[in-house]
Amino acid sequence: MLVVNFLLLAAVLFCIGVYGVIARRNAVLVLMSIELILNSVNINLIAFSLMHGSVDGQVFALYVIAVAAAEVGVGLAMVLMIYRNRKSIALDELSEMSG
Amino acid sequence: MTALLLAAEDVNVAQNVAFGIIAFIMIVAALRVVTTNNIVHAALWLVVVLAGVAAQYILAAAEFVAVSQVLVYIGAVMVLFLFGIMLTRAQIGSEKGLNNKSWALGIPVALLLLGLMAYVIVDAYEDTVLPDRGPTPTEALSDQFLSIYFIPFIALSFVLLAAAIGAIVLARKD
Numbered sequence: 471m472l473v474v475n476f477l478l479l480a481a482v483l484f485c486i487g488v489y490g491v492i493a494r495r496n497a498v499l500v501l502m503s504i505e506l507i508l509n510s511v512n513i514n515l516i517a518f519s520l521m522h523g524s525v526d527g528q529v530f531a532l533y534v535i536a537v538a539a540a541e542v543g544v545g546l547a548m549v550l551m552i553y554r555n556r557k558s559i560a561l562d563e564l565s566e567m568s569g
Numbered sequence: 570m571t572a573l574l575l576a577a578e579d580v581n582v583a584q585n586v587a588f589g590i591i592a593f594i595m596i597v598a599a600l601r602v603v604t605t606n607n608i609v610h611a612a613l614w615l616v617v618v619l620a621g622v623a624a625q626y627i628l629a630a631a632e633f634v635a636v637s638q639v640l641v642y643i644g645a646v647m648v649l650f651l652f653g654i655m656l657t658r659a660q661i662g663s664e665k666g667l668n669n670k671s672w673a674l675g676i677p678v679a680l681l682l683l684g685l686m687a688y689v690i691v692d693a694y695e696d697t698v699l700p701d702r703g704p705t706p707t708e709a710l711s712d713q714f715l716s717i718y719f720i721p722f723i724a725l726s727f728v729l730l731a732a733a734i735g736a737i738v739l740a741r742k743d
Binding site: 487489490491505520521542 | 581584585588592595596599600602603608611612615618619622625626628629630631633634637638641642645646649650652653654656657666667668669670672673674675676678679680682683686687690691694695696697698699700702705709710713714718721725728729731732733735736737739740742
């Protein structure tokens with residue numbers, strides 16, 4: 471297999487995730503798009519790990535998986551709190567901090 | 570552009586065909602995640618993407634990471650997402666207003682980024698063939714975790730603990 475296959479797949483997933491972050495208004499859907507982005511990065515790490523014959527890339531991928539799990543937990547707790555306070559999780563209505 | 574041909578010379582054809590099929594399914598599912606009008610469907614399409622990622626890890630000889638992907642993402646993170654969806658929504662079904670008013674702006678941004686990254690990737694790694702390695706022994710991973718990556722490992726444990734406590738504190742009712 472060519473390393474370009476993996477890298478291009480990861481690039482496509484990354485761009486789809488970026489589109490999701492820009493286009494989506496619902497906070498849960500934005501978090502899902504962030505998961506897409508993190509997974510594309512993991513594919514890159516695994517591909518480079520295979521290419522160089524070292525397991526360091528896999529170690530990094532496991533770190534990314536753990537941090538992503540923590541991020542989703544805190545992110546969804548924040549979304550729940552925002553929903554409880556405002557009855558809405560539309561991101562464009564959260565504009566108090568924009569001055 | 571031999572890179573884009575699935576069956577290039579001196580590469581494992583079966584592996585390439587499997588990669589292509591899984592990659593196609595993943596891309597379609599990822600597009601559905603960001604375009605569907607039903608949040609629950611988006612979560613379920615995300616499961617397809619995550620399972621595809623796990624399959625790609627197995628193709629890339631990273632079994633332990635693939636198993637962790639299934640356990641952590643499909644097992645835990647998706648349940649969290651479904652909880653999040655059901656706790657923040659009254660009705661389950663398709664709805665309007667999931668996209669921003671200026672959602673179309675995302676398309677040129679994503680396409681531009683994709684073009685740039687594809688150009689750079691193909692330019693840098695055009696004909697680099699991945700070596701045909703067997704499965705990675707899990708001992709090799711644990712050796713790394715418990716030797717040179719030990720302090721980051723402990724730090725990561727604290728991050729997870731802090732995230733769990735923080736999530737509880739944030740989501741409490743009082």
